Amino acid sequence: MTQRISKTKRFIMTNPIIQFFKYIYLSLKILVIVAGGHGGTRKNI
Amino acid sequence: MAKIVILGAGISGHVAATHLRRKLSKNHEVLVVSPNSNYQWIPSNIWVGIGRMKSEQILFPLAPLYKKKKIGFKQAKAVSFHPEGDSEVDKPYVLIEYVIGENKGNFEKVTYDYLINATGPKLAFDMTEGLIPGKNKVYSVCTYGHAEHAWQGLNKVIQQMKQGKKAKILIGTGHAKSTCQGAAFEYILNVEKELRRHKVRDKAEITWIANEYQLGDFGMDGMLLSYGNNIMKSSEMIEMVFEDRGIKWITRAGVNKIEDGVAHYETLDGEYKSENFDFAMLIPAFSGHGFKAYDKSDNDITEKLFKGFMLVDADYTPKPYEQWTVQDWPETYQNPSYKNIFAPGIAFAPPHAISKPRVSKNGTSISPAPPRTGMPSGITAKLVAENIIDIINGKKTLNHRGSLGNMGAACIASAGYGLMKGSGVSITTFPIVPDYVKYPDTQGRKLGKTFGDIGLAGHWLKLTLHYAFLYKAKMKPFWWLIPE
Ligand SMILES: Cc1cc2nc3c(=O)[nH]c(=O)nc-3n(C[C@H](O)[C@H](O)[C@H](O)COP(=O)(O)OP(=O)(O)OC[C@H]3O[C@@H](n4cnc5c(N)ncnc54)[C@H](O)[C@@H]3O)c2cc1C
Numbered sequence: 469m470t471q472r473i474s475k476t477k478r479f480i481m482t483n484p485i486i487q488f489f490k491y492i493y494l495s496l497k498i499l500v501i502v503a504g505g506h507g508g509t510r511k512n513i
Numbered sequence: 514m515a516k517i518v519i520l521g522a523g524i525s526g527h528v529a530a531t532h533l534r535r536k537l538s539k540n541h542e543v544l545v546v547s548p549n550s551n552y553q554w555i556p557s558n559i560w561v562g563i564g565r566m567k568s569e570q571i572l573f574p575l576a577p578l579y580k581k582k583k584i585g586f587k588q589a590k591a592v593s594f595h596p597e598g599d600s601e602v603d604k605p606y607v608l609i610e611y612v613i614g615e616n617k618g619n620f621e622k623v624t625y626d627y628l629i630n631a632t633g634p635k636l637a638f639d640m641t642e643g644l645i646p647g648k649n650k651v652y653s654v655c656t657y658g659h660a661e662h663a664w665q666g667l668n669k670v671i672q673q674m675k676q677g678k679k680a681k682i683l684i685g686t687g688h689a690k691s692t693c694q695g696a697a698f699e700y701i702l703n704v705e706k707e708l709r710r711h712k713v714r715d716k717a718e719i720t721w722i723a724n725e726y727q728l729g730d731f732g733m734d735g736m737l738l739s740y741g742n743n744i745m746k747s748s749e750m751i752e753m754v755f756e757d758r759g760i761k762w763i764t765r766a767g768v769n770k771i772e773d774g775v776a777h778y779e780t781l782d783g784e785y786k787s788e789n790f791d792f793a794m795l796i797p798a799f800s801g802h803g804f805k806a807y808d809k810s811d812n813d814i815t816e817k818l819f820k821g822f823m824l825v826d827a828d829y830t831p832k833p834y835e836q837w838t839v840q841d842w843p844e845t846y847q848n849p850s851y852k853n854i855f856a857p858g859i860a861f862a863p864p865h866a867i868s869k870p871r872v873s874k875n876g877t878s879i880s881p882a883p884p885r886t887g888m889p890s891g892i893t894a895k896l897v898a899e900n901i902i903d904i905i906n907g908k909k910t911l912n913h914r915g916s917l918g919n920m921g922a923a924c925i926a927s928a929g930y931g932l933m934k935g936s937g938v939s940i941t942t943f944p945i946v947p948d949y950v951k952y953p954d955t956q957g958r959k960l961g962k963t964f965g966d967i968g969l970a971g972h973w974l975k976l977t978l979h980y981a982f983l984y985k986a987k988m989k990p991f992w993w994l995i996p997e
Contacts, residue, residue, distance in 0.1 A: 469759035473967075481968035484933060490970035494939055495977070498923045501941050501962050503996045506892060506920035508844040509948075 515541045515905050518607065518625035520591045522547035522575055524555070524887050525858025525894035526631030528997060531988055532898040534584050541905065544585035546623065548612045550574055552986055553657050556887060557979050559699045561660035562794070563707045564668060565930040568657040571979070573987060582988055588613050591632065591802075592620070594818055596851040597809040605853070627901050630823050630856040631894060634799030637688075643771035644687045644797055650774045651687070651793040654700055663794055667704065670792045674713035680791040683776060685722035687795030689767025692732045692882040694723055697796050698751070698938075699926045704794075705758050706929030706936070714759075721755065721762040722776065722788060722795075724879050726871060728752050728762060731924075732881035734868045736942055737956040739964040747940070750965050754928070754938065763788065765871075767879040768795060783874025799859065799882065814850075823856035824848055827864040834869050839918025839948045841865065845911045846897050855901070857893035859885045867946055887982075888922045889915075889945060891997030918946040921962060925975045928967070937971020940964070 652663035729747030801821035921943035947957020
């Protein structure tokens, strides 16, 4: 095993309070990307 | 009065059926034909496969829901397509075979005005010799039944490790052309986490094996993503996670044969190698169902409807990788020969792969087939339903369009189960099929909309999706407000 994630990073990844805010942020960001719409790519239509 | 027949009740078939039923008056008939009596939320199979969820938590029976919502249901499988009818039946129909009850083995001609083929993939285990779920120490998590068996197999190995035995675990793709690397990725991280929970991690050697050229390809040519303040390649991100968790990896490998506890594979370099294991979970190749189609005079017209999967409004002209464009990808999922047939989700034939095709020195094609995850499956099914509703209401053009080249997707990969100890790798991609013309400097994707994140929040997100999508699928109050 090679430690590739620093202790600070790991703390951020596992701390429930920080992660709660992350959860809200990610939910909204994902909603914007996914519900942000889709469409065609062909110009002639 | 129109009759819409939907083949398949997976993510795309069920989404199409529910939206059609909600928006069409009861004068119109919506009928689902599917061999499985249950709806299953496939993404949560991962947790069934590590023993942290029971099958009952990820499925529900379709018949009572469909009865309540006035959606017709036949527990049967489509056998052949007859888009012009035949000498006896004037209307187009599909021939179905009942799979259960007193009608089992009986055939019926089910006529339609509009047909949605949402039959997804055939799990083609037979394309890899010896790859049989539950045999040769190899398992699958592609269905809830398979995932239950996988947990039994894994638990057996965990108990042996608790007795002091060392074990080798192999997880990844079981064929040179497999797709759905994401599911295997989730499973390997969940297994690793469970071994730590059972305090046997030090007894296990865990190895990833895949047909990807690089880690993190996921059948989508990898991606450049924003990760915190950095810009990172998906290969670097996954490498970081694997190294941190002590997971070894073998890439560029086409598994071609499984024997008891041995996976044989060929590499892109043309070498033939093998890997031993005590427990393996390998995703099979996905193929079309091998449906046949016939015209009114009973002539075989299969090539008008199928090229493995169903032909839709894609550009299927063979081209080299360098000439692939997002414009090749379909937008309405309508069959060009029979305009009242549509194929959303995994059922449509992709114009080509997304990842760069690669061939080994021996001429074996070793590179992932294009994945079509749950989100695009739902979105394409909904737009097909909306276009059919428009046609029924007199519109002449198909206004609802959704190309995978102009659509985002979120892949929330579980990296370990547990309300406080869980983890998830959240990745979003926009667009799914890279648009190298529009985004030339960022490997075909829009940064910002293509990002990655790792942490407990990812696990909560995945849990939220589990409950939200099952709520939606059960058509509970205001279900339609939850996006696909
Ligand atoms: C283990 C696993 C984990 C996954 N995790 C994720 C994830 O986290 N996020 C994500 O977005 N995607 C995920 N996916 C992918 C996602 O499950 C698929 O994209 C999605 O299920 C495709 O939907 P579909 O309706 O096209 O096909 P399916 O869900 O496969 O549905 C096909 C339906 O057709 C029926 N059928 C089959 N043959 C016939 C026939 N002859 N006649 C009539 N009906 C037939 C089947 O019974 C089924 O009901 C995962 C996949 C797997 C295997």
